[in-house]
Amino acid sequence: MKPIQNSSYEVFFDNSLQSLHQLLAKKKYSKVFILTDEMTGQYCLPVLQEKLPELTDFDLIEVPNGEENKTIDFCIGIWQMLLEFEADRNAVLINLGGGVVTDMGGFAASTFKRGIDFIQIPTTLLSQVDASVGGKTGVDLNEVKNIIGTFAQPQAVIIAPDFLKTLDHRQLVSGFAEVIKHGIIADADFFNEVVQLEDVNNISEAQIYRSVEIKNKVVIADPFEKGLRKTLNFGHSIGHAIESWSLKNDRNPLLHGEAIALGMICEAYLAHEIIGLSQKDLEIITSTFLKFFGKYSIRTGIEQELLEIMKNDKKNISGKINFSLPDQLGNCRFDIFISESQIKDSFNFYRDL
Numbered sequence: 001m002k003p004i005q006n007s008s009y010e011v012f013f014d015n016s017l018q019s020l021h022q023l024l025a026k027k028k029y030s031k032v033f034i035l036t037d038e039m040t041g042q043y044c045l046p047v048l049q050e051k052l053p054e055l056t057d058f059d060l061i062e063v064p065n066g067e068e069n070k071t072i073d074f075c076i077g078i079w080q081m082l083l084e085f086e087a088d089r090n091a092v093l094i095n096l097g098g099g100v101v102t103d104m105g106g107f108a109a110s111t112f113k114r115g116i117d118f119i120q121i122p123t124t125l126l127s128q129v130d131a132s133v134g135g136k137t138g139v140d141l142n143e144v145k146n147i148i149g150t151f152a153q154p155q156a157v158i159i160a161p162d163f164l165k166t167l168d169h170r171q172l173v174s175g176f177a178e179v180i181k182h183g184i185i186a187d188a189d190f191f192n193e194v195v196q197l198e199d200v201n202n203i204s205e206a207q208i209y210r211s212v213e214i215k216n217k218v219v220i221a222d223p224f225e226k227g228l229r230k231t232l233n234f235g236h237s238i239g240h241a242i243e244s245w246s247l248k249n250d251r252n253p254l255l256h257g258e259a260i261a262l263g264m265i266c267e268a269y270l271a272h273e274i275i276g277l278s279q280k281d282l283e284i285i286t287s288t289f290l291k292f293f294g295k296y297s298i299r300t301g302i303e304q305e306l307l308e309i310m311k312n313d314k315k316n317i318s319g320k321i322n323f324s325l326p327d328q329l330g331n332c333r334f335d336i337f338i339s340e341s342q343i344k345d346s347f348n349f350y351r352d353l
Contacts, residue, residue: 030090032058037065040097043166078108098124099131106137110152123163125175174257182214188330230334239263241309266346271325
């Protein structure tokens with residue numbers, strides 16, 4: 001498949017990883033660093049080394065896996081390792097991992113010595129179709145997701161679908177939420193295609209490619225999220241709050257995609273109530289996410305806590321909670337402000353399903 005062209009870099013679909021070899025040979029970096037978490041260090045780094053046996057001269061930095069570790073404290077650890085190994089401004093950081101690694105690694109690279117090059121090699125479906133594309137980097141603060149970060153472009157994104165074979169089923173399904181979202185907000189035909197899958201393991205490289213293509217088109221049109229790019233936040237206003245609450249309170253916290261799937265059900269309800277999403281489309285969206293993700297129990301009595309988390313969201317304007325909502329399958333509107341009582345109604349809609 002031909003590379004997808006962003007404004008300043010390319011997204012390669014390349015199981016051989018030869019695009020990485022060619023990029024490193026062309027750039028002649030002074031030092032090469034590879035950032036992994038504990039899981040990708042164990043399962044994905046050996047795959048990379050098998051595909052590129054010539055890549056022997058690098059320093060490895062490893063962080064603990066899990067969203068709870070995507071914090072400034074672990075960024076400090078990355079910066080300290082870069083200092084210890086004498087990284088100069090001609091060094092490169094290769095981020096080999098899921099969204100935590102690509103988000104935090106991109107942020108660490110974009111701020112170290114006012115910015116060194118970085119390359120994203122996303123290894124989860126979620127990071128391939130979402131986190132690694134678009135030039136957003138970030139870490140969480142006080143359970144508020146991605147509140148500290150930069151807009152910084154990688155030298156390249158290299159997507160090797162073979163890495164998906166290293167995932168457990170739950171992680172794979174989590175990433176599928178963002179694939180479905182891209183169909184809801186921008187391409188009804190694509191939505192109708194991917195929701196026919198009986199097993200997410202059967203997702204094709206062409207479907208991953210199309211999902212990335214949709215996001216990339218939006219990002220090119222609005223790189224700094226002043227307008228159209230806000231549509232990518234569908235499901236995230238409520239979903240991020242649920243994810244943050246679950247991370248803090250649940251013994252087995254929701255994964256990002258699981259929380260966003262819940263958020264998209266609640267927000268589709270709001271779209272139906274407020275901007276005219278049809279009852280049919282609401283039912284299709286709801287049944288789709290219940291089919292793939294099942295149902296989470298939103299505890300009674302936590303509504304105000306969820307709203308307080310939502311009030312800290314970086315997308316808000318003048319203290320108003322900001323939503324992006326579809327008015328039909330394949331089209332999404334943004335900058336829609338919803339009252340707290342309506343948001344609480346959406347929680348009850350979900351509970352009653």
